[in-house]
Each structure stands twice: as structure tokens, then as C-alpha cells.
Amino acid sequence: MENSIGLSSPKRARRLPAEFNIFLVLIAISLTFEALGWIFQGQSFLANTQRLSIVILQVSVIGILAIGVTQVIISGGIDLSSGSVVGATAMISMSLAQVATARAVYPGLTDLPVIVPVLAGLAVGLVCGVINGALVAYARIPSFIATLGMMVTARGFAKWYTKGQPISFPTDSFAWLGAGLAPVWIFLVVAFIMHILLRYTRYGKFTYAIGANAHAARVTGINVERHLVKVYAVAGVLSALAGIVVAARGLTAQAGMGMSYELDAIAMAVIGGVSLSGGRGSVAGTMIGMVIFGIIISGFTFLRLDAYYQEMIKGLIIVAAVMADVYRQQKRKAHR
Template sequence: MLKINREQLMKFQSLIALVLMVVAISMLSDRFLTADNGLNILRQISVNLCLSIGMTLIILTGGIDLSVGAILALSSAIAAGLLKNGVAIPTLGVGLDFTVFGSIVAGLLAGAACGLFNGLAITRFKLPPFVATLGMFSIARGLTMLWTGGFPVTGLGSSFGFLGTGILFSIPVPVWITAALVGVFVVLTRKTRFGRYIYAVGGNERAARLTGLPVQRVKVAVYTLGGMLSAVAGLIVTARLDSAQPNAGLGYELDSIAAVVIGGTSLSGGRGSVIGTVLGCLIIGILNNGLFLLNVSPFWQQVVKGFVILAAVAIDRMNQQED
């Protein structure tokens, strides 16, 4: 009976922590439980949630991706540059202009290509995920600087800006985008063969390979999806700011990993869920928002967030030891 109760507590620990946090902050600030503040929190976590969904898939397979912030910057810079300036082909003496839709597709393809590169480096060249994605981090940052010349790309227009600042049925468009992504990837991980493969590879890669599962293809696929979701996050950031910044996404990979771990996904792979990651993003978003409303210094906010991450990892390790 005690074991069952403990298992149930482990299953809902992120939700319990979220509820306790909401209750505590609402008692300390009368501005917290308002509709405007709720929408503000959802808008703020939308970018991290896009990144964290992809990071969840990757960590479920036992991997890690340190390049998501750099891929965000590169893909958004490519999309913004193509939309603003098009591309010239000197050998043919022609120039191509891009529509909003065309530039968005180009940005998504750029993100997917970076993720594909990560997946191939890990599966074909047997590089550790840490090393492969750290290399992509440097490559993507360098390519972003080369593409932009170190200057932001601005003046992208209201049509593109709708992705980041638009309102649809009284709810911000980024919230709609992330809600749709959550729905898609919850179904993908829970109801499809590919989702079962992801958990199998992360749970025991050797056993998955011996049973004939396409382990390498699964890994390549999750890194490619991770890169594409990083591009989605980059498009939202760029549309919100009406500017593609060369240094966009700095430190975003840490917030993404934190959200995944706080949401209950094991760093060793094979255990976790997209819904848990949503709760992890909400915990980080509400924590940041609550500390801001309470006029806590941003420096202390980083300290508190660090302790929360350490606590989440420590709980994960204790759970693994007792299983």
C-alpha cells in the first residue's frame, strides 16, 4: 500500500509542486491570479515549450541536445533574411523574393537540417550526443553571424509579426501554436508505433536493437524533430520582437533541459512524457513570473531556478536507485 501511494506521488509530483507554487504565490501577490497575468505566463513559456517538446523526445531516447538555442538563432535569422532581402543568384543574374509562408518554410527546413546533422553525427559517426550537439552549437552560432553580418534583421512586417504578437479568440497566437504542438506530440508519443520505439530505445537501447527496432532511424528522427521545433521557437521569438537577433537563444538550452527534468523525464531515458514537460515549463514560467511580481532581483531568480533544477535531478536519481 505504501509502495502504491509512493508511486502515485511520484507520478503526480510535478502537478503537486505546480499547485503548491500557485497557492503560495497567489497568497503573496494579488496580481498573480488574473486573466491577463495567466495569458502573459502562457505567452512567455511558449518559446521554451516548443524547445522542450523536442528536448523531451531526445532525452527519452537517452540523448541530449545543447544546440537548440543556436539552431533557434540560425533558423530564425535565415527566415528573416529571406523575407527581408530575398536571395540573389549571381551566376544566373536573378534574385528570388520570399513570401511570409516561404520564409517560414525555409526556417523550418533549416532547423530540421541542423537536427538531421546532429542525428547523423551521433548514429553514423558514433559521437556522444554531448559532443555532437556542442559542435552544432558552435557551427550554428558561426553561421548565424556569417548570415547576418552580426547585425539584427528588422522590419519584417505585420503579417510575419502575427505569429508572435497576434491574438486569436482573445488568446495569443503563440499559445495556440504551442497547444497544437503539445496535442500532436502527446498523440505521437502515446498512440503511435514511433512513440513506442522512442521509449524502447531510451529504456534499453541494446535490447531494442536485438529485437529489430530501427534504433538509428529513431534517433535521427527525434533530433530532426528537435531541430524543427527549435525553428518554430525561433520564428515565434523573431515575430514577437520584429527582429532576428544574431545572439538569440543564448542559454535557452538550459531552460529547456530544466523544464524536461522538472517535468519528470529521466535523464537516463525511457521515462517521462510531453504532459510532464508542459508542467515543467509552467513551473519555471510561474516561478519566474511570481518572483518578478514579488520584486525579487533577477539575480536571485537565477539562484532559485538553479536550486529547483538540482532538486529535480536529485529526485530523479533517488527514484532510479529505488526502482
């Protein structure tokens, strides 16, 4: 028989956070690559700051949208459009961030202050996100289909925007957004804000509640439809932010930018323990998932594995992560 709760404040019993297991997996994978490094390459995998900073830079950009996708998955949905929104945003923001010397997309709109391309880009993401959210919440289209439609449409828009031509030569201030470790800092700020949002605000609590049981959330007085629109809108804005960073980092924007980022982002979240059935997961988990993802990819590069193998292995990782999620759900059901 369990005890009735204590008389004083509800002290948290000693219990490991849910992310602990994933963290162990991260350590196990890192150590495996370390060992393989010494065996096959005769050098350390981890003790190499250059390699580690590349890993971190690589995952940070996708991480920005993975944070947005995380909260969509927690709300019980999915966002497949994030990679395409990256592409569309990269094009639009870059077209407003060009210097006068180039063959600019808008010759009259060059050398604008950096706030203009940034706000324009974020607005694109907001619009895409609101459309996604409205389709899911009010038109009651499954999120998989609604965001799949947005994925195709936004990619098409990105190609149409300059008829497939890349856009280059950004202003220095715009390029600064992607230079050096800027993407990492942007990611960390986004992750921190989302962590606070999910844990301590009504926004976060409603998101978890809807993902755990949308019907119960409605009965409890939550305006489920309105809230879902917000969740998808936030995801759209974060995808757009990633798009701006990608463009700034590459000093050029191409319609194909962010291709399949959505799948990487979903994989990071799922590896990090965010349940595809909703109501479970955290920013911390996704961050660990990101690092696992990055380590595996860079580990294979380090071992000089062919790039084709890497793609195949990436596919396996995604399937394995989802299988682990399904397995966890079944175990819980059996336990009940």
C-alpha cells in the same frame, strides 16, 4: 502473491498517472506565491489575468523546443543545440520575410509569401537535427558532445550570417505568427501532435524503447540508428519553429536569440519528470514542468526580486530537478 491478469480485457488498475505528483508540486508552488503575494505585496498573485498571460506567453516559446527536447531525452540523449538553432533559424527566416522598403538582406527577395521564410527556417532546423542525429547514431558520439558542437556552430553561423547585424521589418503575415496569443496556439498544437505521436504511433513506442534499453531495442528488431536520426531531426524542426516564432514576435532577428533556451527547455522537461537516463517522461509532464518554471520566474518578479537573484534561482531549480531525478533512480534501484 500477485494475481494473474484478469480474463477479460486488460483493465487498467486504479493508479494515479505519473504526472500527478508533479501537478501537486505545481499547485503547492502556486499557492505559496499566492500567500507570499498577500503577505508582501498585499495582492493576489494568481488572480491577475495579465500576469498569467505573460507567464503563459513566456513559457510557450521555449515550450515549443522543450517538446522536441523531451522526446530526445526520452530516447536516452540530450539536445544542447536547440537554443542556437533558434538563433540561426530566426536569422534565416527573417532574412526571407522582409518587406521591400527596408535595407533588406536579399533586396531581390522581399515581400515573399510567408510560406517561404517558414519552410526555409524549418529546413535549417531539419538539417541541424539530421546532423545531430547522424553524429549520435552512426558516428556514435555522445549526444552531449555532438549537440554541444552544433550549439557552438549554429550560434557562430547566426552571427556570421549578417556579420552580427540584426534583421528587421518583416511582412505582416510573418509578424502575425508571433503576434498576440499565436505562440501559445502554436505551442498547444505542437504539444498535442507530439502527445499523439509519442503515445499512439510506432515512432513514439520506438523512442521509449530505445531510451529504456537501446541494446534490447536493437535485438527486438528496431533500427535504432535510423530512428535516432528521426528523433533528433524532429527536435531540430521544433527548435526551428520556435526560432520563427521568436523572430516574428520580436519583429526583428538577432544572432543572440534563443541564448540558453536549451537549458530552460531541459529544465522544464526534467522538472516535468522526464528522466535524464531515458525511457521515462511525457508531453503532459513537460507541460506541467513548463508552467512550474514560468510560475517560479514570474513569481519572483512579482515579489520584486532582483533579476540577478532570478538567474541564480533558475540555476538552483535546474540542479534541484536533476537531483530529484537522480534520487528517484536510486530509490528505484534500492527497491529492486
